[in-house]
Amino acid sequence: QKEVEQNSGPLSVPEGAIASLNCTYSDRGSQSFFWYRQYSGKSPELIMFIYSNGDKEDGRFTAQLNKASQYVSLLIRDSQPSDSATYLCAVLDSNYQLIWGAGTKLIIKP
Amino acid sequence: DAGVIQSPRHEVTEMGQEVTLRCKPISGHDYLFWYRQTMMRGLELLIYFNNNVPIDDSGMPEDRFSAKMPNASFSTLKIQPSEPRDSAVYFCASSFQGTATNEKLFFGSGTQLSVL
16 A cells, blocks of 8 residues: 555644755655645645655745655745744655655744 | 536535535546545545446445446436535546646536534
8 A cells, every 4th residue: 555644643833933844755666756835625736746866946835755775845934923833745656657645734923 | 629527516415415516527528536525534436437337436435436427518416315424515527637647637526414
């Protein structure tokens, strides 16, 4: 059973600090990695994707991928209350199936 | 583009009744997915279509669930008969294949289903 693991949280971070969200996956042949944000009562929204080892930056968001250690992380700099949401990690595995983590609830405290 | 459109937004029904959920994917997208989300089980893939053809329905929980995609702009998910344990948020999502499958899903607003 291929798995994607996330800490369910909640992760509480003060406003202006860096929020760090982590995700590990079991299928070493996984190819693509996605972070979705889901506000309470809303649908998931893609915010970042990464395919290669290393960092990928987009505004205040940075995705980090380490295939050797089988983890992917999302950093949010200068956290804002509007970043409070559940963050879902999704991994495209070696069979081209999208495997979802259970999500980490992030709370940014003003 | 209006995005993925789902209807109804909310559905309350009694056990044993038939429920039909509807979805209009983003124009030009060739993949359509039906997901179910609950607190206990998270996001679960029920079925997905490629070019209107069902590819994988292994996530459909029982024969009570069925899905169709008669054309590129419309899909339905039907539950007959419905049961209280079917209560969940049902999402439809679409994507464009590009160079790989299952890339970059765009979700509809979801249907909150409550079966009493």
